[in-house]
Amino acid sequence: MAVVTGGGSGIGAASARRLAREGAYVVVADVDGESAARVAGELPGEAVAVTADVSTEAGVDAYIRAAVDRFGRIDLHHLNAGVLGTMAPLPDVDPADFDHVIAVNLRGSFLGLRAAFRRYREQDGGGAVVVTASISSLRGADDQLPYQTSKHGLLGLVRGAAMYGGPRGIRVNAVAPGLIPTGIFAASGHADRAQTLALRGGTTPMRRVGTVDEIAGVVAFLLGEDASYVTGEVVSADGGAFMVNTVVRSG
Numbered sequence: 001m002a003v004v005t006g007g008g009s010g011i012g013a014a015s016a017r018r019l020a021r022e023g024a025y026v027v028v029a030d031v032d033g034e035s036a037a038r039v040a041g042e043l044p045g046e047a048v049a050v051t052a053d054v055s056t057e058a059g060v061d062a063y064i065r066a067a068v069d070r071f072g073r074i075d076l077h078h079l080n081a082g083v084l085g086t087m088a089p090l091p092d093v094d095p096a097d098f099d100h101v102i103a104v105n106l107r108g109s110f111l112g113l114r115a116a117f118r119r120y121r122e123q124d125g126g127g128a129v130v131v132t133a134s135i136s137s138l139r140g141a142d143d144q145l146p147y148q149t150s151k152h153g154l155l156g157l158v159r160g161a162a163m164y165g166g167p168r169g170i171r172v173n174a175v176a177p178g179l180i181p182t183g184i185f186a187a188s189g190h191a192d193r194a195q196t197l198a199l200r201g202g203t204t205p206m207r208r209v210g211t212v213d214e215i216a217g218v219v220a221f222l223l224g225e226d227a228s229y230v231t232g233e234v235v236s237a238d239g240g241a242f243m244v245n246t247v248v249r250s251g
């Protein structure tokens with residue numbers, strides 16, 4: 001039984017579909033209840049949609065309760081809800097925007113991890129959590145400071161949680177997507193330019209952007225038995241973008 005937050009669109013929706021195809025019952029939680037309901041309605045197995053704002057304790061309680069009421073337990077969590085915030089250079093970043101991005105991306109993941117760990121303790125067994133990080137967890141950019149800060153912070157959460165979870169049979173990992181031209185990335189306003197750069201190979205050795213299903217595949221791997229000895233890890237799925245030294249390159 002799996003919970004996917006931000007499951008109403010993009011990567012989260014793909015992850016919900018993938019987990020359901022593999023036989024999991026899924027709770028699709030999203031602040032946008034309509035899209036959560038649409039995704040849940042199209043899943044092959046049993047699924048529940050929950051309208052929940054992950055930045056609040058009440059929102060997190062709501063999806064945990066819905067999962068436990070319907071399925072009795074939770075085995076897997078994909079903490080994926082996120083926002084990009086306004087793209088702006090540092091002097092123009094609005095503190096309210098900064099707070100909002102941190103609240104959803106970082107506080108939401110903290111609350112989600114805390115709830116997951118409490119749940120696993122109550123169930124008296126192990127479990128697995130994957131957090132959606134980003135190539136922006138690992139690299140700098142000059143116009144997405146709140147987002148990048150929140151995504152860097154997620155790695156601290158993942159490593160701390162993995163430390164605590166290790167002896168308790170709870171694995172915690174992150175997937176770090178590169179250019180996925182939907183959802184958050186589409187909202188950045190840079191999608192076309194970044195896609196062109198990726199295609200030319202300057203930023204992305206594989207010379208293409210990725211798909212949400214390619215991220216969902218990594219999520220399913222990290223949540224599954226094949227990753228039984230993987231924890232505290234950040235797995236990039238970015239066509240090689242992270243490793244590129246953009247100063248020294250040929251072709």
Ligand code: ADP
Pocket residue numbers: 005006007008009010011012029030031032035052053054055080081082083104108180182183184185
């Ligand atoms: P991507 O697929 O690139 O992650 P999307 O914008 O498609 O980007 O997905 C992010 C999802 O997170 C959306 O469905 C959005 O409604 C959801 N979301 C945003 N803020 C919150 C929040 N506070 N609580 C729950 N879900 C949220």
